[in-house]
Amino acid sequence: MTETSPQQISVKKILPLILATAIFMQMLDSTILNTSLPSIAKDLHESPLNMQNAIISYVLTLAVFMPASGFLADRFGTKKVFIFSLVLFSLGSLFCSMSQNLTHLVISRVIQGVGGSLMTPVGKLALIKTFDKNELLKAMNFAIIPALIGPVLGPLVGGYMVDYLSWHWIFLINIPIGVLGIILGLKYMPNYKSTDVDFDLKGFLIFAAASLLLSISLELFGDMQNISPVLFVFILGFLFLYYYYKHARRGGNPIFPLDLFQVRTFRVGIVGNLATRLGISSVPLLLPLMIQIAYKQSAVTSGWIIAPMALTAIFGKSSVIKILDKYGYRQTLMVNTFIIGTLICLLAIPDIHTNLYWFVPIIAILGFFNSIQFTSMNTISIADLRNFQTSSGNSLISVNQQLAIGFGIAFGLIVLKLFENSSLIEGEIHNAFRYTFLTVGILTIISGFVFRRLHISDGKNMKSKEG
Structure with missing residues (x-):
């Protein structure tokens, strides 16, 4: 048995933090812009409706370049590609803050998008290759928290920065985080390559x-x-x-071999991710919308209502390993998805006269179970992949998650518009939101049956070491 060197111990301690930094920047950036668009539009002398291009350009760049992340990491090494992606993302952020018109902003967002498309998948790939299967759950569990906190903090941080500083700071905030990631990456990021590379x-x-x-x-x-x-x-x-x-x-x-789908845990993880995120991804958009449109509250108030989701996600992180070790992936994912679906349905109960703080405990509990869901889905997807499959499998998981979040947001908005135009709501926009939460919640409960395809013993190799 080989001894672990002090350098390897340091890498294993710092690597999850490096990936967490990258995920946090990307997730924060994906959402922080939403509350700031009117302010940016005013400053750039544009219509707020045209400002959607600044969001769309980023999302589309992610979708286009993410599939290449695995190949680039194999060809040039995880360390070089990861640091290059952080440099690009930080430069893109700087250019965004210096934009004089919408065209400048869109080009800068594309540069950011190229960096973002490589940053998270390559960081995750380095994590998968560094940790043994029985250590990976713990490492991934730490790194995944920013994916839960970012979408919740984004609108809140964006609202405060626009109100008290200026919109430029929503981009400038990325630069010190990016510099920290580059410094840590240069010292601790391993440079995994593959000899068998054919694009x-x-x-x-x-x-x-x-x-x-x-x-x-x-x-x-x-x-x-x-x-x-x-x-x-x-x-x-x-x-x-x-x-x-x-x-x-x-x-x-x-680029994505079909034999990946012969791995049952990978197949269930991919389908489960897509199905369950239809409901999960729509909540951080629909609830603030309802608070602002139906309850006539400010963006900052709606931000504070959903903020507990980020706090309880951290508590979920500390519980998920014990839960998975005790109940296994199959039972945990099925029951957890049912709980999440039920909590989304509960958001439909309060009427327009109910106190807003009724939502806080539901949102807080939802954050806890979301944390368990994301860690479990991400780790079971890679549980049985062979070494030669990790690069392409990891890239495909990243693309799938990006599309799943998009599907969830679009699905929530479509259902809302259908109810808004139906005779059921009797002119009350609040009721349209209530029926939407009910529909999305029921579909989330149904999506839990996807995880029935897992075996009771699946994920045993992911069980954490004692001590």
Whole structure:
């Protein structure tokens, strides 16, 4: 048995922190802009409606470049690609803060997006390759917390910065975090490479086109006046996915090999992630919207109402390993998804006269169970992947999560608009939100049955070391 060197011990202590830094920046950046758009639009002399391009350009860049993250890490090494991505993201943030018009801002967001598309998947890949399977759950559990905190803190931090400083600071905040990540990365990030690297350019272009079209359709769903072009783009995206499937079946060295889906835990993890996030991802958008539109409260108030979700996510982190060790992945994920779905349904109970603070305990409990859900889904997806599958599998998981979050947000908005235009709500916009929470919650409960496909023993190799 080989002894672990002090250098390896240091790497294992610091690496989850480096990945947490990257995830936090990306998740914060994905949401912090939302509350700041009117202020930026005013300063750049643009219509607030045109400012959506600043968000869409970032999301689309993520969708296009994420599939290449595994190949680039294998070809140039995890350390080089990760540091390059942090430099790009930090530079993009600086350029965003210096933007003089919307075009400058969109170009800067694209630079940020290229950095963001590599940053998290490559950091996660280094984590997977560094830790043994029975240590990985603990490491991933620590690193995943910013994914829960970022979307909650984003609107709150953005609201305060715009009110008390200026919109430029929502981008400048990334730079010290990025510099910290670069310094830690230079010292502690291992540089894993693969000798067997052959880039599937055709497959990358097909898959990138599919991701791009699906992302565009999801963005358009949120603001649809005419459904036909949106459906056309959506269907075209799925046709490109089918084209990629045909391409990958021909053999060669596809960017995402189809044999990944022969690994049952990976397959269930991917499908489960997509299904359960339909409900989970819509809540951080729908609840603040309801508080602002139906209850006529400020963005900062709505931010504070959902803030407990971030705090209880940290408590969930400390419990998830014990829960998984005791009940296993199958039972934990099924029961946990049912609980999350039920909590989303409970958001539909208060009427327009109920005190806003009724939502706080529900949101707090939801944060706890979300933490368990994300850690469990992320780790079971990679539990049985072989070493040669980790790069492509990890990239595909990242792309899937990005699309799943987009699907969740679009789905929530579509259901809300359907109820808004129906006779059920009797002109009360608040009731449209209540029916939406009920629908989304019930579908989340149903999605829990996806995890029935897991075996009771699945994930045993992920069980943490005692002590």
